[in-house]
Amino acid sequence: MELPVNKFKKALQGDETQWGLWLGLPDASCAEIVAGSGFDWLLIDSEHAPFELDSIMRHLQAIAPYGVPAIVRPEEGRTALLKRLLDIGAQTLLIPMCDTAEQAKELVKAVKYPPQGIRGLGSSLARAANWNRVPGYLQKANDEICLIVQVETVTAMKNLKEIVAVDGVDAVFIGPSDLSASMGHIGNPDHPEVVAAIENGLQIIKDAGKAGGLLCINPAKAHHYVEKGAKFVGIGVDTLLLGNAAKQLAESVKSGANKADSNQSSGY
Numbered sequence: 599m600e601l602p603v604n605k606f607k608k609a610l611q612g613d614e615t616q617w618g619l620w621l622g623l624p625d626a627s628c629a630e631i632v633a634g635s636g637f638d639w640l641l642i643d644s645e646h647a648p649f650e651l652d653s654i655m656r657h658l659q660a661i662a663p664y665g666v667p668a669i670v671r672p673e674e675g676r677t678a679l680l681k682r683l684l685d686i687g688a689q690t691l692l693i694p695m696c697d698t699a700e701q702a703k704e705l706v707k708a709v710k711y712p713p714q715g716i717r718g719l720g721s722s723l724a725r726a727a728n729w730n731r732v733p734g735y736l737q738k739a740n741d742e743i744c745l746i747v748q749v750e751t752v753t754a755m756k757n758l759k760e761i762v763a764v765d766g767v768d769a770v771f772i773g774p775s776d777l778s779a780s781m782g783h784i785g786n787p788d789h790p791e792v793v794a795a796i797e798n799g800l801q802i803i804k805d806a807g808k809a810g811g812l813l814c815i816n817p818a819k820a821h822h823y824v825e826k827g828a829k830f831v832g833i834g835v836d837t838l839l840l841g842n843a844a845k846q847l848a849e850s851v852k853s854g855a856n857k858a859d860s861n862q863s864s865g866y
Contacts, residue, residue, distance in 0.1 A: 599728050599731055599732055600732065600733070601732050601734075601735055601738050601739065601742060602689070602742070603742065604667070604689045604690060604742040604743070604744050605665070605667045606638075606639050606667035606669065606689075606690050606744055606830075607689075607690065607742070607743075607744035607768060609638065609667075610744075610768065610769060610809040610829055610830065614638075615824050615828070615829065615830070615831065616638040616639055616811075616829065616830040616831070617637060617638050617639075617830075617831055617833050618637055618638055618639040618640060618641055618669070618830060618831065618832045618833065619632055619635075619637045619639075619640050619641070619832065619833065619834045619835070619836065620641050620643055620813065620832050620834065620835040620836065621640055621641060621642050621643060621647075621657065621836050622643050622646070622647035622835060622836055622837045623647070623836050623837060623840070624647065624648055624649050624653045624657075626653070626656040626657050626659070626660040627660070628836055629642070629657045629660045629661050630660040630661070630664075632836060633660065633661045633663075633664035633666050634664050637666060638666070638667070638830075639666060639667045639668070639669055639690075639830065640661055640666055640667070640668050640669070641668075641669040641670070641671060641692065641832060642654055642657045642658075642668060642669070642670045642671065643671050644670065644671060644672055644673055645671050645672065645673045645674075645694050647837075651682060651683075651686065654670060654683065654686065654688070655686040655687065655725065658670075658686065658687045658688065658725075662687075667689075667690060668688070668689075668690070669688075669690045669691070669692050669746070670683050670688040670690070670691055670692070671691070671692040671693075671694060671748075672691065672693065672694075673694075674693075674694065674695070675693040675694075675695075675696070675701070675704075675705050675708065677704075677707075677708040677716065680693075680705075680708045680709055680717075681708070681717055681718050681720075684709060684717065684724075684726060684739075684743070685720060685723065685724040685725065685726055686724070686725050686726065687724075687725045687726045688726075689726075689742050689743060689744060690743075690744040690745075690746065691709060691743075691744070691745060691746065692746040692747075692748055692771055693705050693745070693746070693747050693748060694748045694750065694773070695748065695750060695751070695754075695776075696747035696748055696749060696754060696761060697749075697751055697753045697754045697757065698753075698754075698757050698760070698761065699757060699760035699761050699763070699764050701747075702747050702761050702764040702767050703764055703766075705745060705747060705767075706745060706764060706765070706766030706767060709743050709745050709766075710740045710743065710766065711736060711739060711740055714740055714766070715740070719736065721735055721736060726739070727739075744768045744769070745766060745767055745768050745769075746767075746768060746769040746770065746771050746811070747761060747767055747769075747770055747771070748770075748771045748772075748773050749761060749770055749771070749772055749773070749777075749799065750772065750773030750774075750775075750776035750777045750780065751776065751777065751780040752777075752780045752781060753780075755777070755795055755798075755799055758770070758799055758802050758803070759802055759806070762802060762803050762806040762808050763806060767808065768808065768809065769803075769808055769809040769810065769811060769829070769830070770799075770803045770808060770809075770810055770811070771810075771811045771812060772796050772799050772800070772810065772811070772812045773812070773813070774787035774792065774796060774812055774813065774814065775787055775813075777792060777795065777796070778792045781795065788819070796812065796823065796826075797823075797826045800812075800823065800826045800827035800828055801826065801827055803827065804827040804829075809829035809830060810827055810828055810829055810830075811828055811829060811830035811831060811832070812828055812831060812832070813831070813832035813835075814831055814832070814833065815832075815833060815834055815835065815838065817833065820833055
């Protein structure tokens with residue numbers, strides 16, 4: 599068995615926009631259902647959703663047969679946590695709340711084996727190495743790791759040029775929700791000042807030769823951000839898709855039933 603090529607990392611070097619879906623439902627059946635739906639990537643969000651290490655691994659296992667790249671967002675960038683996520687098979691990590699270039703450098707070290715980093719060795723216990731059945735895993739793993747740092751505060755945006763210049767940072771994700779809160783517009787990521795900051799950030803990332811991304815569930819605005827330089831965009835969230843579809847169905851059928859009742863009572 600060969601080490602899987604990181605298709606997401608490779609795709610970021612191409613010209614096509616990479617469209618993805620956020621996963622917040624910890625049942626792996628949900629991940630398996632959407633894995634075959636045609637998205638370019640899926641993100642397992644353990645920062646805000648109720649995922650544990652074993653449920654993240656089950657998601658990775660459910661997604662793997664479909665060939666769609668999986669990104670994992672941990673709750674924080676602790677070195678020990680990132681090591682465990684890499685060992686269970688995550689190849690692309692999105693680390694929240696990166697405010698400085700110094701933090702970015704520490705994250706690069708955390709996800710790389712020596713001499714580039716400090717990731718601990720435990721390949722005989724690692725799903726990523728197929729339990730030592732991947733030839734040369736220790737020598738090849740660094741090349742297939744994709745590190746995305748998330749900038750989502752006023753401080754991070756001020757330091758963005760330095761952050762994106764860090765060697766080993768493959769992409770930068772702008773977090774519209776937290777950024778809007780940091781800028782004094784909590785709950786309003788569409789505020790003109792927030793939009794301008796995102797557009798400026800995407801340009802800085804593009805100028806540095808790195809890939810910029812964000813989550814935007816409004817298709818028109820998402821395409822606008824692509825025009826401004828976004829290379830990968832989260833366009834939906836599984837919880838919202840389920841909730842909104844259920845609500846629409848309930849409203850539709852109840853509205854139809856009410857009309858039928860009204861027609862019957864009117865003698866039609």
